Amino acid sequence: MTLQCLVNIIPESLSGEAHQDSEPSLAVNPADTGQMVATALTPDLLGGPNSPIFVSADGGQTWAQRLVVPGNVPPAGTRDISAGFAPDSGVLYVGILSPEVPVNRRQLQILRTTDFLSTAILSVLVNRPGPDQPWVVAGGIQAQSGQAVDRVYVGNNDLARLPTSATVDFSLDADVAASSAVFSSHQIETDAAAERDGPPVRIAIHPDGTVYAVYQRWTKTSGITTTFDVVVTRDDNWAAGANPFSVLTDPADGSVGRRLATKRTAVFGSTIGQQQLRGDSAIAVDPTDPGVVWVAWGDQPQGVSSPWTIHVRRSADGGQTWSGDLRTVAQGKNPCLAVNAAGHLGFLCQALTGTGAAERWETTFEVTADGWASPAQLTPLHSALAASPAADFNPYLGDYAGLVSIGNNFYGIFSGSNHPDKANFPNGVTYQRHVDWDAQQLLDLDGTSGVPDSIDPFFFAWTE
């Protein structure tokens, strides 16, 4: 059980860049795990008309950029972006907030390509106003004809639908559809008494057609202090029925959606280590058992003066009843969950440690076979001073990171300081960009001129 690689995915030809490439996501093709796509808040730094995705065709050992996402407005390129590969067809789906609308508007686009290495612009399947933070997860089935049928789910917070804003846009045949007509948009929030829902809406798919979604129901706001419940919904047949995501009900009032944690507190937009706190959420289902599901979220458990804390809980009955906290991480950020083919849980998390000028962002990957009943296997990935480099914008590291499991392997991505100090990477790292490790200096394309430190995305693969 080892870390296979940790790679800074900025391509060599962009050695001169000093951009804040925060908020990464990762897609791995289950049919060919050599094929990967990563995204981040990365523009085309030459100012071309399109934004990049990062691609790898060798299992993450080397990475390049393809400028295939429509629109490019610095500093984000596409604004929010995430990606997912369908498991059987190998089709890539990307969800973005389009930069081609005025900055005070949000425009969800769902994009598609059958060739992730192509330089052709991605096809636009959905183009509608309102949502925030699209989160793409793709599943699929084999039709009787033997043809793969992609089932694609895009969690989002549709602020045009306040207060019931937690939404899933989904398609049951996304690979064969030629137009946007086959994507449905379904509000999974049903409680009109909610003030609104929080930004992250996350999805987990089991191959048998069980689909979970988790979101945060804001029940009260006072200024920027929010009180919220963590709510899980479920569908048992790909959301194909008349009332999708309505299987789980809350025992307290019978309403749709099971509250697994209630009356949580968070100060929206407070900052630790230059990173604004705007909601954390993750969900994963056990591929060996659709009834076993894990959820993580962030809050301030003792009220507004207490530290932001990540919680991880588990359900063994399809989300109807839940454990208490199995793992907590004080000053944690960007929790990611995935379960491998052995039923072992992978947990990626970033955490602020230390105090004052010695504060550091530490990124650690954990694997547990028993829900932390015994010590998990810990793999420290990255550690860097939290005050450097200075933030150019929010989010500094991102409002999310990424973790995927295929077979017994885990693949993850996070953003962090690219300061080239080997002590920051206790298990090693590979840079594609030019660097002088002895001088701890990033280098430009000429191999001599210095380049300032910045935030870069880092990919890792971990094999059991």
Next chain:
Amino acid sequence: MADAVTADVISRAKFVIMATVQSLGRSTVADIPSDDHTVVFTIDQVLHAPAVLARSAGMEITVQLAAGSDVPAVGDQMTLFTTPVAYGKSIAVAEVGRAAAGTAESSTITAGSSARRSRPRPTLDAAHQLEEEQLRAHAAEADVIVAGRVVRLEKAGDPPLGEHDPDWWVATIAVDHWVRGAVADTVRFVFPNSSDVHWVNVPKPAPGEVGLWLLHQAAGEAAGLADYSLTDTYDVHRPHELDRLGLGGGGS
């Protein structure tokens, strides 16, 4: 040699180089297919590029020539106007125009101190002129233009409860010099104070800051907070830049 270098070519070209043909029909970027219009050049001189590629002279680069264009011979040198396609160990670009070597003139521009990580970059004189024209066109669209000092900043609007909420604030400017619009001794305008990635490029007025302010009639949710708004990267300039913006007249 092809090919008139029009304003459209200048506008679309993000990477302009003087380069020499190394080989035909191959690519230097993995998994980028090649055909008879795929040519590998060596960069002799960077004429126009952001800082990220300002030091790419000597690099081999893959160029997809414009469809139907003449294919040069190995050893030919020319000025290439390109737009990016892919970045890997090397770079792939698409041709948007070409000219004889030595045709285009370039200057080295050092960006202002406001861009914290900015570094020198070569810029075509023609592209710089085009940018200046665009800046003057932007100024021409402003409803109010004044020079003055920030005397008051106040939070306005609802608390920012969305990731990309603008976090509206209102600034009051004591007017030293007016250029356009009917304003009194002071003028109030709304601006997004959020440092979120959506809004970070909009200037944030600081207490006591002196500037040349290009203001626009407030619209949408901002309209209820002040008559005017500041929502564009290019809405604040130094007071002495009136001439650069093509602005004259006005008075104190």
